[in-house]
Amino acid sequence: MSPHVLILGGTAEARRLAAELTARPGVRVTTSLAGRVSRPGSLPGEVRIGGFGGAAGLADWLRGQRVSALVDATHPFAASITANAARAAAATGVPAVVLRRPGWRPGPGDRWHAVASLDEAADVLPGLGRRVFLTTGRLGLAAFAHLTHLHFVVRSVEPPEPPMPPDTHVLLARGPFTPADEAALLREHRVDVLVTKDSGGDATSAKLTAARQLGLPVVIVRRPPLPAGVTEVPDVAGALERLHLGAP
Numbered sequence: 035m036s037p038h039v040l041i042l043g044g045t046a047e048a049r050r051l052a053a054e055l056t057a058r059p060g061v062r063v064t065t066s067l068a069g070r071v072s073r074p075g076s077l078p079g080e081v082r083i084g085g086f087g088g089a090a091g092l093a094d095w096l097r098g099q100r101v102s103a104l105v106d107a108t109h110p111f112a113a114s115i116t117a118n119a120a121r122a123a124a125a126t127g128v129p130a131v132v133l134r135r136p137g138w139r140p141g142p143g144d145r146w147h148a149v150a151s152l153d154e155a156a157d158v159l160p161g162l163g164r165r166v167f168l169t170t171g172r173l174g175l176a177a178f179a180h181l182t183h184l185h186f187v188v189r190s191v192e193p194p195e196p197p198m199p200p201d202t203h204v205l206l207a208r209g210p211f212t213p214a215d216e217a218a219l220l221r222e223h224r225v226d227v228l229v230t231k232d233s234g235g236d237a238t239s240a241k242l243t244a245a246r247q248l249g250l251p252v253v254i255v256r257r258p259p260l261p262a263g264v265t266e267v268p269d270v271a272g273a274l275e276r277l278h279l280g281a282p
């Protein structure tokens with residue numbers, strides 16, 4: 035029977051992995067998307083969209099579609115689907131790997147404040163600045179909604195949803211961004227503090243370089259921990275090695 039790989043997607047790494055795997059003859063590749071982004075762009079291989087209905091629903095899908103390997107290439111902050119994937123893989127015996135790009139590391143000159151959650155980020159913000167560049171995603175703004183005396187510049191791919199802080203300026207944009215553009219944006223909006231999740235990767239790290247150049251503090255939300263016992267790889271090459279599917 036030909037191998038069937040299910041990629042839990044929503045990241046650039048998932049897209050690259052799908053391209054690599056579809057180049058291998060005889061491999062069936064399905065990417066699963068949550069359906070949060072209205073125009074996700076075309077993906078190599080098959081695509082399915084929407085939740086599975088928890089770990090049990092995902093386990094049913096793995097069995098029903100005869101999946102031979104599962105790659106959880108979801109965003110490092112997508113903790114529910116990662117927990118479900120670990121449970122479904124354990125329940126079905128399907129070999130699974132988590133592809134998670136490494137987190138960012140502070141360098142010389144960085145003024146980072148690591149926090150455990152968006153709520154904790156909101157707690158420390160008033161002590162750090164009054165004009166905030168917030169790039170934590172359009173769904174997490176409720177944590178900052180009570181900060182009525184701060185000005186927020188929020189950047190997201192899709193329009194953010196309320197509740198959100200009353201004094202909010204929304205910028206709709208999708209990375210990658212350059213350090214020069216990010217520095218210009220920070221200056222234009224007279225930003226004095228940044229808030230970001232530790233997403234990792236190159237596509238959105240330019241804001242950290244710009245913050246360092248301008249001497250601005252950064253509140254960085256730490257990643258949720260991975261479920262116990264999962265196998266983690268840092269990149270597409272690592273996932274391919276684990277899948278033992280050979281060269282194209």
Ligand SMILES: NC(=O)c1ccc[n+]([C@@H]2O[C@H](COP(=O)([O-])OP(=O)(O)OC[C@H]3O[C@@H](n4cnc5c(N)ncnc54)[C@H](OP(=O)(O)O)[C@@H]3O)[C@@H](O)[C@H]2O)c1
Pocket residue numbers: 042043044045066067068070083084085086087088089091092107108109111112113114115116118170171231
């Ligand atoms: N969280 C972020 O900061 C972030 C940033 C960029 C991209 N993304 C991407 O956006 C998607 C949703 O992220 P999230 O943080 O909302 O996830 P989440 O909180 O971990 O997942 C919530 C529910 O959404 C469904 N789901 C999530 N990812 C799915 C996928 N790839 N395929 C099918 N169903 C999925 C699952 O529903 P059921 O229980 O019904 O199966 C899951 O229980 C993920 O694909 C992720 O890679 C997230």
